[in-house]
Amino acid sequence: MSLGERLVRVMAVAMALAFNSLGLANASPVNHVVEIRSFKFVPETVTANPGDTITWINRDIAPHTASSNDGNWDTGVLVQNASKTLVVEQQWASDYICQFHPAMKGKVVLAD
């Protein structure tokens, strides 16, 4: 291997390491879990990337939903211990509520 070829290889490895450390490599989707308990979404705010998933699990006796205010997405009815996983999409950033108990509020924020 010539000096030039060796230099190119070293630079490629260095760049790959640099991109990895900056988190710019292809990251695997993350599953975020939101527990519904005591009439609250826990955590109240989820910061996610498009392609991530969010799983809502209802721990309350009362049925709940997680329904975006802009109508883009909805878990449907979740009875006790039921869960629903949705894939986060680009247009997802929004506040959401439980349709049955509108004082329950949550938020999905897209990561930069």
Added chain:
Amino acid sequence: MKSLTITSLLLATLAMTPAQAQSPSDLNDLEIAHVAYVADNIDIRYAHLALALSESPAIHEFARTMIRDHTAVNTQALALLDKLGASPQDNFLSQSLTADSEKIIDELAQLRGHEFDLRYAANELAYHSAVNNLVANAFIPNIENDEVRTLFEAGLEIFRAHEKHAKAMVESLRG
């Protein structure tokens, strides 16, 4: 007709002093369970009346939530009693709540439109407030079985949320 509230009726009931003292705090676990079951069913009845007589989408949504939630609590309560091999026991307070609710239903049935909506919402607020007070102060501290107490604590959370929802509805209807 003088407007009745479940609060005033409940307070009148608790103030009664028959020959044998009857206090909500003296009820045993199975009698308490019976009161809770009856109280849930009363609110379910009010909700069905609201669905039949109100034309307000907000009232309908609230009523459907009452049916959904109170039914869920009753289902859990009956499952727990079944697990414990016990049956709820009828008592003076269940009978009084039932009798009082008939008066409220008679009153509500005479009303229509905004007058009905406001009266229904106001009664829901008063009813949940009175029952929550009973559960928090007379029942939970005196329940002996841990599982029954845990269920009542979970139920109280639900009914407090209902009370807040009813309060918001009343404020909205009063403009």
